[in-house]
Amino acid sequence: MSSFLEEYVSRTEFESYDEFKESFKIKVPENFNFAYDIVDRYAKEQPEKRALVWCNDDGEELIYNFADLKKYSDKAANVFRKYGIKRGDVVMLTLKGRYEFWICILALHKIGAVTLPATHMLTTKDITYRIELANIKMVVSADDEGLMGYIDEAHEGYEDILLHKAVLNVEKEGWLNFTEELEAASEDFSRPEGDEATRNDDISLLYFSSGTTGLPKMVQHDFSYPLGHIITANYWQNVMDDGLHLTVADSGWAKCVWGKLYGQWICGTAVFVYDYERFDAKNMLEKASSYGVTTFCAPPTIYRFLIKEDLSQYDFSSLEYCVVAGEPLNPEVYERFLEFTGLKLMEGFGQTESIVTIATYPWMEPKPGSMGKPSPEYDIQLINLDGKLCDSGEEGEIVINTTKGKPVGLFAGYRGDEKKTAETWHDGYYHTGDMAWKDEDGYFWFIGRSDDIIKSSGYKIGPFEVESALIEHPSVLECAITGVPDPVRGQIVKATIVLAKGYEASDELKKELQEHVKKATAPYKYPRAVEFVDELPKTISGKIRRVEIRDHDKEAN
Incomplete structure (x- = not known):
């Protein structure tokens, strides 16, 4: 069974990084909607194609094909519609690693609503901040008493904004039982037309940035954003059609849609979701090896824990490619992982505001600690304190040149904060706030946030x-x-x-x-x-x- 990749790119095969950088283009169709144009199309043409493999530490397992995802996302869309959610409304999902996250985000895409994924680690203050700034109409939560308590506390005084609270498989006063609602909902849901239809520049995703230096900002992504992750999945993570990809990321992180949704399904690989309460390196290794994960992505922190284990005890015969992102990779971790597995960790760089913008691609020899080279369609430059382009070896801020237009996958500005948008995106450049230098081979080396x-x-x-x-x-x-x-x-x-x-x-x-x-x-x-x-x-x-x-x-x- 094949993917739909070829329909959205100028070409798929390249002989070198230079050829890739020069010739690769993403083709964005009019009014692209990932839920209909990728997931529902798979359901129609390849209904049995594996899409999602989910498991947890309690021995539960679920495997969904694309026909399953269409069925349940249509039912969820009807649930959201029943409670008044329409195009442009914001719905927050605090669903941890629950498989319902994938059902809900597809359903909200179908309606044209705005999905706000959020971590279960938020407190009352965090949730209140999000309700106020994002005007959240509804929240769907995992069954977590602490989290639900925080949501209830944040809800007080904002009943006219947050209209509905739903929770998975729990009966509680003031909350909808989303599991029951989903089971009872109709499977019939038609793609909206006319004024209700989605357009490429409509906002589909809203993320509160992780806030390493201040209060989180609302990062907006439009409906064309998923197509940018073709670069992330196919050429950096190197996923394979009918493979099984694991990215270690909670559904509340932007890294989740980087590695567990958009690019992976466009390219035809299934995504593996290990829904754990607390990270344990041994459990992660056991699950990844027993389920036959073929490609893997995690931050350096995870790799640091993995290499402390006896990796000889696990079967990695199915594992073919591994990448790393989130913070720079320490060379010591690279060498130890290579020694144990024979696999070279391929580093990448990006932000909540973007897709992978700099990476070590398959045609490149990795330099441990280097992010790699710029992604195609992304004109990456370094600018010094005087606003001038840096020479090789000179430190500067990573900026994206947008004078020729916004590349596919770059964010659509900070919601409700034109001042912050203008501070970071002006004179034809988006300023990342990250510092780096470039060597004579064109590899970028991360230094740190400018504040660090x-x-x-x-x-x-x-x-x-x-x-x-x-x-x-x-x-x-x-x-x-x-x-x-x-x-x-x-x-x-x-x-x-x-x-x-x-x-x-x-x-x-x-x-x-x-x-x-x-x-x-x-x-x-x-x-x-x-x-x-x-x-x-x-x-x-x-x-x-x-x-x-x-x-x-x-x-x-």
Whole structure:
């Protein structure tokens, strides 16, 4: 059974990265709607084609083909319609790793409503913030008493905005039992026409950015956005038709639609969803190997945990390709994973605002720690503090040139915040806020968020290089490098470290780690301050919140 990939691209096969960059184009049809034009079309032409493989730690399993997805998304669309949801309305989904997430997002696409995926880790304050800014009409939640309690608290005073609360398979006053509603709903749902039909520039997705440096912003994506993820899935993740792809991501993260929905289904691979309550490396390895995952994507944090296990105990005969994104990859992790599996980790870079914009593609030899080269249709440049293009080796901000138009997959601005949109997207460039440098081969190397750069005694120090040096030491499981104000040097380098099993914090270990960094990189970059902690502060999408560490240090001083 084949995918529909060829219909949406200029060509599918390339001999080199240069040919790919120059010749690849995405073809965007008029009024594209992923739910109808991909999922329902599979259901009509290849109804038995496997789409979703779901399992959890309780031994439950579900395998949906595309005919199943059409049936249940049509039923869900009728549920949403029953409670007044129409084109343009915002519905928040806090569904963890539940398979109903995929049913709901397809249903909302069919109606033309705006889906707001959100993590189950939100609190009352977070939810209130989202109700106010996004004007949420309805929420569908997983069966989680704590989360439901937060939603109830946030709902107070906003009953005229948030009209309906629904929960999976639970009877509770003030809440709809979404599971019962879904079962009772009709399977007949027709594609809306006329004024109710969706258009390419309609907003289909709304994400609150992870907020590493401030309050989350509302990132808007339109109905053409899924097509941009053809690049993500087919050419970076290298998924295969009728394969099984696993991206480690909660349904509340933008990474979920990067790796568990759009590009994967366009390219014909099934997506694997392991719905766990708490991450455990051994369980992840067992599930991935036993179900025969063929392609895999995860952030560096996950790989760091995986390589600490005895990988020889697992069958990876089906695994053919692995990629990594979310934060820069430490070379030590790359080498250890290659040693165990024989697979080279192919790094990529992107944001909630985009698809994968820089990546190590199949025709390229990876350079551990490098993001790779720009994606086709994305004119990526580096600009220095003077606003001029950087030379090779010169540090600058990653920007996307949009003077010739917005590339497919780039966001449609920040909802309700024209000022913030104008601050980051002006004079023909979208400013990512991320710093990097480019080597003579054209590979990009991540330095850090512009706010994360440390300026000490006249030197500029990016956190990633020091973190990579520390990760090489067997005692370090995770670490974050930040700057601490210093009256003499301006700032000094601080390391906040989570130790691996079997190691204990001590002055001796602190000195050993400082000496290790001095030998692994330029001596002036070593951490003069070291703090050992049980865990690092992270965003809801798993990125380290260095800003929180800096704020804590300011308060302490």
